[in-house]
Amino acid sequence: MCGASRLSRTTSRRAVLGSAAAGLAATSGCMQRLRTLAGNKESPAVSLSIKTRPADEDPGAMHIARQLETWFDTAGVDTTVQPVTATELYRQTLLNHEFDAFVARYPYRQITADSLYSLVHSSFAAERGWQNPFGFADLEVDELLTAQRRQSDDRRAETLASLQKQLANACPFLVIGTPDSIRAANTTRFSGWTGAFGKSPLRLLTLDRADPEATTLRLVTTDSRVTRNLNPLMAPFRRRGRITSLVYDSLARQYQGGLIPWAGVDWEWDTSRPDGPVLRVTLRDDLQWHDGEALTAADVAFTYRMVADTSLGTFEQAVPPTRYRGRATVVTAATAIDERTVELTCTDCSRAVAERALTAPLLAEHVWRERASEADIGGVGIGAATTEALVTDAIPPVGSGPLQFDTASDRESLRLTLFEDHFRTTIDPADSVAASALDPPFDAVEVGFVGSDSTAVELVESGDADATAVGVGSDLVRTIGRADDLTLLLDQGDSFYFLGFNVRSAPLSNSRFRNLLSHLVDRQYLVDTVFDGYATPAVSPLAGTGQVPETLQWGPGGTVTPFLGSDGELDTEQVRSAFREAGYRYDTGTLLQS
Amino acid sequence: MNVVSVFSEVAVVVSLLLAVGVAGIVGPDRIRSELPALRTRLRQAARPLLLLGAVLAANSVVRDFGVGLSWLIGSNITKTIYAIEGSFVASLQSLAPAWFTLYLGFVYVYGYAFLLVFPLVLTLLLANTRYLKETAFAYTVNYVIGLLCYVLFVAYGPRNFAPDTVEPLLYDTIPRFQLVTSQVNANTNVFPSLHTSLSVTVALMAYRLRAEYPRWLPVATCLAGSVVLSTMVLGIHWATDVVFGVLLGALSVYVATRPRFHSENESS
Numbered sequence: 001m002c003g004a005s006r007l008s009r010t011t012s013r014r015a016v017l018g019s020a021a022a023g024l025a026a027t028s029g030c031m032q033r034l035r036t037l038a039g040n041k042e043s044p045a046v047s048l049s050i051k052t053r054p055a056d057e058d059p060g061a062m063h064i065a066r067q068l069e070t071w072f073d074t075a076g077v078d079t080t081v082q083p084v085t086a087t088e089l090y091r092q093t094l095l096n097h098e099f100d101a102f103v104a105r106y107p108y109r110q111i112t113a114d115s116l117y118s119l120v121h122s123s124f125a126a127e128r129g130w131q132n133p134f135g136f137a138d139l140e141v142d143e144l145l146t147a148q149r150r151q152s153d154d155r156r157a158e159t160l161a162s163l164q165k166q167l168a169n170a171c172p173f174l175v176i177g178t179p180d181s182i183r184a185a186n187t188t189r190f191s192g193w194t195g196a197f198g199k200s201p202l203r204l205l206t207l208d209r210a211d212p213e214a215t216t217l218r219l220v221t222t223d224s225r226v227t228r229n230l231n232p233l234m235a236p237f238r239r240r241g242r243i244t245s246l247v248y249d250s251l252a253r254q255y256q257g258g259l260i261p262w263a264g265v266d267w268e269w270d271t272s273r274p275d276g277p278v279l280r281v282t283l284r285d286d287l288q289w290h291d292g293e294a295l296t297a298a299d300v301a302f303t304y305r306m307v308a309d310t311s312l313g314t315f316e317q318a319v320p321p322t323r324y325r326g327r328a329t330v331v332t333a334a335t336a337i338d339e340r341t342v343e344l345t346c347t348d349c350s351r352a353v354a355e356r357a358l359t360a361p362l363l364a365e366h367v368w369r370e371r372a373s374e375a376d377i378g379g380v381g382i383g384a385a386t387t388e389a390l391v392t393d394a395i396p397p398v399g400s401g402p403l404q405f406d407t408a409s410d411r412e413s414l415r416l417t418l419f420e421d422h423f424r425t426t427i428d429p430a431d432s433v434a435a436s437a438l439d440p441p442f443d444a445v446e447v448g449f450v451g452s453d454s455t456a457v458e459l460v461e462s463g464d465a466d467a468t469a470v471g472v473g474s475d476l477v478r479t480i481g482r483a484d485d486l487t488l489l490l491d492q493g494d495s496f497y498f499l500g501f502n503v504r505s506a507p508l509s510n511s512r513f514r515n516l517l518s519h520l521v522d523r524q525y526l527v528d529t530v531f532d533g534y535a536t537p538a539v540s541p542l543a544g545t546g547q548v549p550e551t552l553q554w555g556p557g558g559t560v561t562p563f564l565g566s567d568g569e570l571d572t573e574q575v576r577s578a579f580r581e582a583g584y585r586y587d588t589g590t591l592l593q594s
Numbered sequence: 595m596n597v598v599s600v601f602s603e604v605a606v607v608v609s610l611l612l613a614v615g616v617a618g619i620v621g622p623d624r625i626r627s628e629l630p631a632l633r634t635r636l637r638q639a640a641r642p643l644l645l646l647g648a649v650l651a652a653n654s655v656v657r658d659f660g661v662g663l664s665w666l667i668g669s670n671i672t673k674t675i676y677a678i679e680g681s682f683v684a685s686l687q688s689l690a691p692a693w694f695t696l697y698l699g700f701v702y703v704y705g706y707a708f709l710l711v712f713p714l715v716l717t718l719l720l721a722n723t724r725y726l727k728e729t730a731f732a733y734t735v736n737y738v739i740g741l742l743c744y745v746l747f748v749a750y751g752p753r754n755f756a757p758d759t760v761e762p763l764l765y766d767t768i769p770r771f772q773l774v775t776s777q778v779n780a781n782t783n784v785f786p787s788l789h790t791s792l793s794v795t796v797a798l799m800a801y802r803l804r805a806e807y808p809r810w811l812p813v814a815t816c817l818a819g820s821v822v823l824s825t826m827v828l829g830i831h832w833a834t835d836v837v838f839g840v841l842l843g844a845l846s847v848y849v850a851t852r853p854r855f856h857s858e859n860e861s862s
Contacts, residue, residue, distance in 0.1 A: 049673075054754035055762070056781050063757045080673045083750040085782065088665045411658070451776035452762060458769040464596055529758075 043585065043592040046507050047078040050499070051093065052103040054083035056452050057222065059473040060179055061103045063530040064497060067568075068103070071520045075575045076591030086225060090236035094322060095128045097135065099502050106495035106541065107323070109199050109240045110254050113160050113547055114353045117145045118326030120172055129235045129322025135504040136172035149330075149349040156350075161549035164540045168552060168560050171514040173500040177527050177554075178493030178544065179535040184460045184480045185467035185487045189214035190441065193467065193487050199494055200255045201242045205402060209441035217442040219469035220456045224449040228410045231394035232361040233310065235322035239470070240495060243447065247290075247416065248361035248399035251281055251300065259355055263287055263295070263362060263400065263423075269351045276332060279344040279354055288421045289364045290397075290404040297336035302365040304334035304344060304357070310389040312372040319387050330357040367398045403445060414447045454479075461486055474532040496538055507593060512582045518561040519578065523554065525568035597773045604707060604774060611708040612715060619809045620719055628719045638723045642730035649737045660745050661780045670748040671785065672755055675834045682833045683752040683826050684759035690827045698824035699768045703775075706789055706821050709796050709814070716807055717799075725803060732795045732850035736788060739842055744783040751784040753829035764828040787831040790839025791846065793818035798847040 050069060055062040065081045072079040084092065093099045107130050108115065118124060122137035144163040148156050185193040192208040207217070229237035232244045251264035261267075267281040287295035307328040309318035320328065330353060333345040346354040371389035374381055384391075396405040403416040418440060448465065450456050453472035459465040461483045480488045499521075501508045508514060523537035536543070539559050540552045551560060564578060565571040576586055583594035616625065636643070690698070710733070717726035753762035765772045779788075800807070800814035822839075825831035831839075849855075 054750045054781065055757040056754050059757050062755070066756060066758050080677075081755070082670055082673050083755055084670065085665070450772065451781065452765045452769070452772050454762070454765045455769040455772040 043594065045078055045587075046076070046513075046584070046591040046593055047080075048072060048507070049080050049082055049100045050103060051082045051084050051089055051099050051101070053086050053089055057086055058105075059453070059475075060497060060530055061105070064176060064499075064526055065103045067526060067530065068499060068521065071522075071570055072517065074570045074572060075516075075520050075579065076586055076589055077517075078590065086223065087236045093500070093502075094130060094133045094235050097128075097133070097502060097504065100508060101502065102500050103497065104500065105240075105497050107235065107238065107240060109201075109242065109494045111495070111541060111545060112356060113148060113156075113542060113545065114330075114356055115326055116163065116167070116541060117149065118329065119541070120167065121145050124325060127320055127325070129320070129325060131320070131322075131325035134172040134500055135502060136170075137503075138166070138170055141166050141170070149347070149353045152350050152352070157547065157549075160542070160547050161552075164542060164548065164552050165560065167541070168518075168539055169515055170511045171501070171518050171561075172503055173498045173541075174514075174518050174521060175538050175541050175543070176497040176499065176521065177523050177531075177535045177537040178496040179471070179531050180493050181471035181489070181491040182474060182477055182480075182534060183468045183471060183489040183491070184457045184476070184483075185489050186460050186463060186465070186485050187487050188463060188485050189466055190217065193489055195491070196467070197242075197489060197491055200253065201245050202253065202255070202402075204242075204246070204445075205440040207441050214466075215442055216444045216446055217467075218465045219445065219447045219467055220459050220465040221447050221449055221469040222451065222453050222456055222472075223470055224411045226447060227408055227412060227414045227449055229393040229395070230397040230405065230408075230414075231389075231392055233307070233321035233323055233389060234391075237393075238323060241323075243414070243416075243469075244397075245361065245401070246403040247397050247401045247405065248363070249401040250359045250361055251283075252355065252358035254359055259358065263300075264358060267355075267358070269354070273345070275345050276348060277346050277351075277354065279346060279357070280337075281342050281344065281358070283340045283342070284423050285340060286423050287400060289367075289400050290419055291364075291367075292421075293364065293366060295362065295364070295400050296339050297342040299365045300342045300362060301334040301336040302369070303360065303363045304328070304331045306363050306368055306372070306389065307360050310372060310387040312369075314372060315374075315385075315387070317385075319385070319390065321390060324360050327357045327360045330354055362400055364398045364400075402440070406444065411449055413449065415444060416447075417444045418442070457486075474534045477532070477534070490534070493536065493544075496541060496543065498541070513584075515561065516578055516582060519564045520570060520575065522563040522565070522568045529568070597777060600770050600773045601777075604703060607704045608707045608711065611704065612712060615708070615712050615813075616715060619807055619813070620716065624719060628721075631721070632718060635718060635723050635726065639726045639730065642727045642734070646730045646734045646737075649734050653737055653741060656741065657780065660741065661782060664745050664748050664782060668746050668748045672748070672750045675749060675785070675832050676755060679833050681756070681759055683829065683831075684756065686826050686833075687760060687763065687829060695763050695827060696767055698820060698827050699764050699771065701817065701820040702764060702789070702824040702828055702830075703768075703771050705817050705824075706793070709793055709817050709821060713796050713799055713803075713814075716803065716810060720803075720806055725799070725806075727855075728802075728847075728850045729799055731855065732799065732846040733792065735846035735849050736791050736795060736842060739846075740786065740788045740791065743786055743838075744780075747785045748782050749785040749832075749835075750782060751830045751835075752826075752832055754781060760829045762829050764830060784831055785835050786838035786842050787822075787825050787835040788839065789825045790822050790831070790836045791842035793821040794840050794843025795846050798844065802847075802851070 050065045052061045052065040069079045069081050093102045118131045120132055120136045120141060122142050124131035125135045125137050144159050148159045151159055181197060183197055189211040190207045191210045196203050196207055223239055225237045226243050230244055232248050249263045251262060252259040253262045263284060264281040265284045267279050270278045270280055283297060289295050305312055307321055307324050310321055311319045330346050330349060331344045332347055335343045337343055368389060371392055373388055375384045375386050375388045375391040395408055402419055402422045404419040406415040406417045408414045447469055453476060456468045457472055457476050457479055460468055480486050501514055503509050527535045527537050537554045539554050540548045542548050564574045579591060585592045713729050717729050752760040797814050797818035800811045804811045822836060825836060826833060
């Protein structure tokens with residue numbers, strides 16, 4: 001290791017002497033001392049960076065992050081907040097795993113118990129996307145996640161209770177609460193707004209026309225992503241997928257806590273097969289893609305192969321999409337039996353879990369097959385380990401949903417028109433949504449982008465838009481309430497805010513540390529200050545599903561991880577002794593790694 | 595109300611301000627005597643004016659593309675800026691009464707647009723085209739360096755970073771202006787403040803023109819000061835952006851007034 005053989009003429013004399021001296025020290029037994037001392041360095045200070053979207057894009061997230069920063073700083077954790085724009089934030093966190101912690105919202109409109117499978121199962125820890133972005137791996141959690149897929153009734157409830165408890169303690173992510181969605185709608189052109197932005201996107205199609213002249217529903221959004229990308233498989237560009245789910249149909253749709261048949265008119269659950277239970281789905285017989293091609297069982301079978309591996313098996317390693325991963329893993333094989341029948345072979349799971357797979361967006365084989373190839377830039381391959389399917393903006397999108405693409409202008413607007421050839425069967429005449437969804441009171445939907453929520457509300461107030469497509473800040477509730485033509489739309493929240501941790505590296509790899517951080521968060525205080533009360537604190541990600549055990553229901557002071565203080569003020573002494581007990585040290589208020 | 599109508603509103607108000615400015619600061623006699631020479635002067639100052647035009651055109655093309663590039667290669671310095679100055683902007687905001695905020699909101703859009711256009715009119719009406727060239731050149735320097743910084747640094751302003759303490763006052767008081775400002779710039783381009791640097795440039799040039807236009811100096815100084823203040827009080831810029839904006843403005847005037855750029859056909 002003396003390096004004499006590598007000496008070149010350019011090496012300075014000092015360097016030669018230096019390495020010679022080092023060599024001497026090493027040979028004379030100093031190396032042992034050196035190595036011992038090297039392991040005894042001063043412990044580094046504990047620091048943490050929280051990434052989240054800037055206030056223009058998400059006032060709630062930024063405000064939460066800043067309050068967390070204050071609490072964590074008080075505990076001696078050197079915390080900084082970094083604002084990052086949505087697509088970049090999700091590229092850094094979900095795809096590249098370059099983060100310590102991030103504040104975001106759960107990316108689907110509805111959560112079911114099995115949603116937790118893809119969110120925290122260790123088999124997804126190395127994948128890119130919304131599937132386990134935390135890198136969490138816990139054998140007990142894995143077992144519970146697998147068990148709940150098979151179980152039903154009381155046994156499942158028990159499993160889910162243990163699972164939620166385990167998650168609250170090990171804390172791969174910290175649930176904060178679910179905000180109410182606050183929107184403004186103008187009643188001059190359209191009416192019947194109540195619930196229009198509820199959990200089912202279909203409700204938007206059930207408005208009533210107030211002005212006979214109104215033919216276009218004009219929405220205004222503060223999220224520009226939908227104007228430049230309509231690929232349902234790309235996590236960085238999707239909010240909660242409301243618009244894309246109107247463009248891309250699925251076999252069934254979630255509606256009021258249950259599933260309603262959609263492109264699939266009926267399905268059977270067959271548990272007698274040797275390879276695993278099978279969902280045998282019959283399609284409607286009048287299905288068409290937006291480009292006029294017929295939608296067949298082959299397309300459906302293709303869809304489930306695509307959401308399992310966007311390379312369709314052509315890459316050495318599977319390239320799963322960055323969304324819909326939980327649903328995809330339920331289906332192990334998909335076969336078209338005839339034009340209208342498809343069989344989905346499922347893993348060992350209950351019917352309820354399997355049926356969730358029916359809500360994945362249907363993809364046209366004649367459009368998506370070529371996207372299974374390696375992604376390139378301008379036709380030049382760059383050896384990317386990803387497929388075109390996970391890179392393309394999918395504009396124009398070819399779906400089979402009630403709305404079809406018309407035009408889009410980057411960072412300005414998106415225009416969709418009614419798909420005239422969408423199926424016209426009444427699914428259930430008693431069901432008002434299913435019946436009226438067939439006859440929306442407009443020919444087109446326009447989504448325009450503006451930079452801030454107050455401007456969005458002003459546009460709705462002035463009559464230049466009919467409603468805000470996304471929720472606005474709670475500070476605008478009074479503005480909306482005061483204006484004559486405006487209706488305040490308050491919808492119970494559809495997805496919770498959370499602080500996600502990257503458990504792949506220190507200090508967040510330590511579950512005790514994460515658990516301690518969860519004691520530094522006063523959820524009620526956040527709900528009161530950030531959301532002016534327009535939110536519900538939550539401890540479990542399943543809050544609102546009716547599957548939360550009593551011990552994990554939110555109650556002031558009564559949670560598994562009580563706040564170490566009161567009214568948003570931390571009790572510094574209590575906090576420090578908690579961290580000291582966990583093996584951490586303090587140096588004049590700064591937390592040091594043990 | 596849409597982007598076009600707000601832009602038209604700004605155009606109308608700025609035209610009115612220009613008319614008032616020309617009448618009050620230049621005076622009718624001078625306009626009458628200088629009018630025949632305008633075409634010649636525009637030709638003489640064509641190079642710096644075309645350069646400015648080219649940079650502005652490039653600015654609008656590069657803007658969208660630049661934001662993406664900026665996320666790719668730029669460094670996100672928001673938290674660094676916050677570490678330096680903390681809650682200065684929040685404190686400043688809490689001192690400003692509502693009427694003053696409203697005034698600053700209008701200054702930020704109308705006043706600033708007037709402040710940029712009026713010096714070009716003023717210097718065009720001077721026999722010596724040197725000042726026209728200097729002004730155009732100084733603007734160009736501001737935009738070039740500003741754009742470069744916008745690519746190299748990603749930074750969000752106080753309203754985006756600290757919604758808990760800093761109010762987005764411009765958009766809360768006059769929401770329609772957001773339609774205009776979002777067309778003009780992305781919210782990650784705050785370092786340095788071009789509002790500040792260009793206002794400082796105009797104020798410094800007004801000082802150079804004080805012999806010709808003695809009334810312009812106090813007006814320009816007050817307006818420039820208001821614009822600088824507005825960037826912070828409205829929650830758009832950090833004090834750090836403003837400090838670097840002042841430096842950039844001063845640098846641009848220093849560069850633009852160097853004799854080497856005015857060696858050819860100058861009489862003075």
